[in-house]
Amino acid sequence: MSAYVPTDPAVSDAGTETDAAAALAADLRRVVGGEVRFDPAHRAMWSADASNYRKVPIGVVSPRDEADVAAALAVCREHRVPVLPRGAGTSIAGQAVNTAVVLDFTRHMNRVLELDPEARTARVQPGVICDQLRDAAAPHGLTFGPDPSTHNRCTIGGMIGNNACGSHSVAWGKTVDNTVGLEVLTYRGERLDTAAPQGEIPAKLRALADRVGDRVRESFPDLTRRVSGYNLDQLLPENGFDLARALVGAEGTLATTVAATMKLVESPPARALAVLGFPDAYIAADNVMVVREHSPLTIEGMDAGLIAALRAQNPVETGWKALPPGGGWLYVETGGATRQEAEDKARAVAKAMKSYGLTEAVVESDPKRMKALWRIREDGAGILTRSPDGGEAWPGWEDAAVPPEKFGSYLREFDRVLERHGRKGVYYGHFGDGCLHVRIDFDLLTEPGIANFRAFMEDAADAVVAHGGSLSGEHGDGRARSELLPRMYPPDVITAFEEFKGVFDPDDRMNPGCIVRSARMDEDLRIFVGMPTMPDEPQLAFTHDRGSFTRATRRCLGVGKCVTAHGGVMCPSYRATGDEKHSTRGRARLLFEMANGQVVTGGWQDDDVADALDLCLSCKGCKTDCPVGVDMAAYKTEFLANRYKNKLRPASHYSMGALPRWLRLVGKLPAGAVDGLNALARVPFLAGLAKRAGGIAPERGIPAIARETFTTSARSRALVEGPARHAPRGRLLLWPDTFTEHFDPGIADDAVAVLEFLGYAVELPPRTVCCGLTWTSTGQVGAARRVLRRSLRTIEPWLTEGVPVVGLEPSCTAALRADGEELLPEEPLAKAMSGGVRTFAELLAGHVDELREAVSGPGARALVQLHCHQYADLGSEADRAVMAALGIDAEVLDSGCCGLAGNFGFEKGHYEVSMAAAERVLLPAVRGAAPDVEVLADGFSCRTQLRQAGAREPVHLAQLAARALGLGK
Incomplete structure (x- = not known):
């Protein structure tokens, strides 16, 4: 059989590439039970990881078991193509991309095979997620120590590949420190179980260790966060010739892990968090050794720039407000047998740091509030990639580490390197282990920018080595740093690395280009190529x-x-x-x-x-x-x-995309005619015809239309349309959205009653208005612009006078606040609307004391389903404050999207996904709630999903507020 010579498909001869790949794919499909995907979509999706690099794979194979792995390797050997074992693809150094056959372990080989609480070990498949293992160990009071910020999606196989660490490495070390045994397959098909190593490989490794042992002892830096290079030190006699640990951090360049036995550690029953504020990150870094004396579980650090980026990027996220004042922070987590014990330890740390530059400290032991604080730190990597004005920042120099006692000095030197190269970076990291994470505003789009990137990386490497550090302290070398390893290790050790690789992979087909015989760090940069x-x-x-x-x-x-x-x-x-x-x-x-x-x-x-x-x-x-x-x-x-x-568009774009237009026509009909339409919609045959014509899922019911719209009934009650009558709190313009207007007008009636109770004069637009959302979501941007512009012109007098606009439907209110300027960026009224629209809860939140005093009767209990667009663009702090003032004991569900999502759940072909989303959390929670618990869902989509699932009749906040104030019907 002719050899397949792998090249980047982006630059190769298309015909030859396609023929060779097709033959390879066919052979793989004959012997592999899992999915074999060589189509453009899957090759595109696996062409990048979380690094700066892009390498289009030959194809993606998802093995179901070890036999599939062995079969896939055999075919790849026959075709002489490289192989890349891959986990969740969150690697930051570029070791999870290559022009190779990718073995994706996330879909099938993801089970915890055995868990031995007495031995404190677990045997797992490589696709097991870190949190999955931790959850399995938790009932036994155990956990898996390493916990990267990606702990809820990174795999154990990937953590082994990168020698991942995480925030608790101060207490429990790196993945290498928690690896007991590995079962691997080499490219040539040899199976090696490190618990009972047999064959040529162990013998060759012993000979290598005997020959280079002294140089390894001399040249490997003495620090807890050395991740760069191969773990030749684990082959030394004093480390017990530990083959499993020698394989950790190999980045898939040696063999493919098919099972791993991992160490588990005792998890403290209770934890507390001390957040220590310092004038700047330098002073925080200077004092980590003092904190280490208290034996905490975690010592993490953040710079003020991260908080500024969070506030700018995500205004509805307010967790940062819980931080103490400062320009740099340390997160110090402590554990104890009880919550009080853990909290006492955290307070002891805070007290001890008062004489070391501490400005102020916050000690927290409530799990929910601790989780909110941790979210700031865990999202850091993503937060820092974009500035508010759209500026871009990148990994690359991501996680170098130095001895923690030198960390403050290194941080200052690092900033000088940044300045020398005209770069800016905001950092955070594992300060207690001397490990720094940073995203830098490299220019990776131009050749001069890339030259600057290379020069910076070389100087930064020299600064780390000068401080006795490691180029990588967590994420590995990959394509980003392998080329720099000769700056950290002497030539004979680099040669030993190559020999080590050759023992396992003499054909150099396992993830070539990483660690040894490296790719250039300025090649294959994703946005450039x-x-x-x-x-x-x-x-x-x-x-x-x-x-x-x-x-x-x-x-x-x-x-x-x-x-x-x-x-x-x-x-x-x-x-x-x-x-x-x-x-x-x-x-x-x-x-x-x-x-x-x-x-x-x-x-x-x-x-x-x-x-x-x-x-x-x-x-x-x-x-x-x-x-x-x-x-x-x-x-x-x-x-x-x-x-x-x-x-020509799909039918659903004409039916649901233009829904406000059709409902406006229906709204002009007399009540009897509307009743007739609703009756016809309940006739199966006629409803089926209508759904087929409109591209609507046959499983869906057609929602009943209200006999009379809200604005029709309101105007009959002389609700003013022009300048307001005198009211103590002034004027408000209520936005009569399509869904409230035509499906749930009673909500608007209750909202008006509450607003008038609070002393506002509630006004309505003189004509129909619409935010254009249904046209926007179906890609009918021109129509959406026309609809929104006409609506803004209609309410221009109110916007000009600064009269607040109150929305009741979260999706429409979010569209007015966030989408209007995307549709009409040059329209001043769109900007005015964005700043002038309020949710019903935001308006009421200014009157919580008054509401609390006015509540009549016992409080209610409620499950709350937040509308997704509210979650994304509006936030829910005001809702929580109002519900508390109204005496509502509210449980806000962490349920995600209800699954209906506007037109999505109604469209043909979407019903299964729509209901699967609802059945994850929302519907089981509602079905399990006591009969007296209200289900609060402000979004029409959410209410419709609940109604059609037969759960129970949901309510809007306006309805609960009216009831609590004795105003409801």
Whole structure:
């Protein structure tokens, strides 16, 4: 058989590449039970990790078991192609991308095989997620010590590959310190169990250790965070010739792990967190040794720049307010048998630091508040990749480490290196271990910028080595730092690394280019080799990306928060399908590749991209939950706008995309006619015809339309439309959104009653108004602009006079606040609306004392489903404050999207994903709630999903407020 010579498909001869790849794929499919994917979409999605690098793989194989791995390796040997074992793809140094056959372990080989509480070990498959192992160990009072910030999506196999650490390394060390045994397959098919090593490999390694042992002892830096290079020190007699630990940190360059036995540690029953504020990060770094004397679990650090970036990028996130004053912070976590014991230890740390520059400290032991504080630190990597004006920052020099006693000195020198090269960086990191994380504003788009990147990296490496440190203290060498290893190790040790690699992989087919015989660190830079080729003339403004859609496609850095199983809102379609293609990251990768046209070649008409975006709910959860602020809802709108420009659209775009127009016509009918329409919609045959014509899922019911719209009944009650009558609190303009107006007008009636009770004069627009959301979400941008512009002109007098506009429907209110300027960036009224619109809760939040005094009767209990767009663009602090004032004992569900998401859940082909999203948390929680518990859902989509699922009748905050104040009907 002819050899397949791997080259980058972006620059290779297409015909030869396709023929060889097709033969390889066919052979793999014959012997592998798992998925074998060589299509452009999957190659595009696996072309990048969380680093600066891009290498398009030959194909992606998802083995179901060890036999599949062995079979895949055998075929790859026959075709002489490289192999890359890969976990969650969150590597920051570029070791998880290569022109190779990728073995993806996330889909199938992800089980905890055995857990021995007495031995404190667990045997796992490589695709097990870190948190999955921790959850399995928790009932036994145990945990897995290493916990990177990606702990809810990174895999144990990936952690072994990178020698990952995390925030608790001060207490429990790196992955290497927690590895008991590995079972691996080499490229040539040899199986090695490190618990009972047999064959030539162990013998060759012993000979190598005997020969280079003294040089390893002399040249390896003495620090806890040495991750760079191979672990030759673990082969030394004093370390017990530990083959398992020698393999950790090899970045998939030696063998493929098929099972691993990991050490578990005792998890303190209770924990507390001391957040120590210092004048700057230097002083915080200077004093980590003092904190270490108290034997904490964690010593993390942050710079003020991270908080500034968080506040600018995500205004609705307010967790930073809990930080003490300062310009640099240390997070010090302590553990104890009881919450009080843990808290006492944390207070002792804070007290001890008063004479070491401490400005102020906050000690917290409430798990929820601690989680909110930790979120700031854990999202740091993503937060720092974008400045408020759209400026970009990148990894590269990401996680170097020095002895912690030298950390303050290193930090000052590092800033001088930044200044010398004209670069800026904001940092955070594992200060207690002398490990610094930083994102730097490298120019990776131009050749001079890349030359500056190389020069900076070389100088930064020299600064670390001068401080006795390691080029990598956590994420490994990969494509980012392997080339720099000769600056850290002498030539004979580099030669020993090459010999070590050769013992396991004499063919150099396991993830070549990393650690030894390295790729150049300034080659394969993703945004340089993936330059866009399509015109960049977007329909939306993309104001946060300097008006550029292709710049927006660069936002995703692959940190992978969207591929988590629970928590937050994103990404509901990934959680329903488990498919990378239906994650925010997968879609962003496809859009990036669509823009450069090298692998995804169909542009706006590409069906792979269309298929991936089809299951995007446009929930906007990623806009807030993604640390980088990827807004897939906006990208989907842009894609649809261009794909269907001057073309026939799907039926649902005409039916649901233009829903306000059809409802406006219905609203002019007499009540009897509306009753007739509702009756016809309940006739199965007729409803079926209507749904087929409108592209609506046959499983969905057609919601009943109100007999009389809110504005019709309000005007009959002489609710004023012009200048207000005198009211003690002044005027308000109530925005009569389409959904409240035509489906739930009683909500608006209750809202008016509450607002008038508080002393406001409530006014209505003289004509129908609409935010244009349904047109926006279906990519009908031109129509959305016309609708919104007409509405803004209608309420111009109120906007000009600064009269607050109050919205009741979260999706519409969010559209007015956040989307208007994207549709009409040059329209002053859009900016005025963005600053002038208020949610019902935001208005009431200014009167909590008055509400508390006016509440009549016993308080209610409620489960609260936050609308996704409210979560993304509006926040919920005001809602929580109002509910507390009204005596509502509220449990805000961490349920994610309800699954209906406007038109999404009604569209044909989306019903299963829609209901799967609802069944994750929301519907089980509602079904399990006591009968007297209200289900509060301000969003029409959320209420409709609950109604059609037969859970129970939901309510709006306005209805609960009216009842609590004795105003409801």
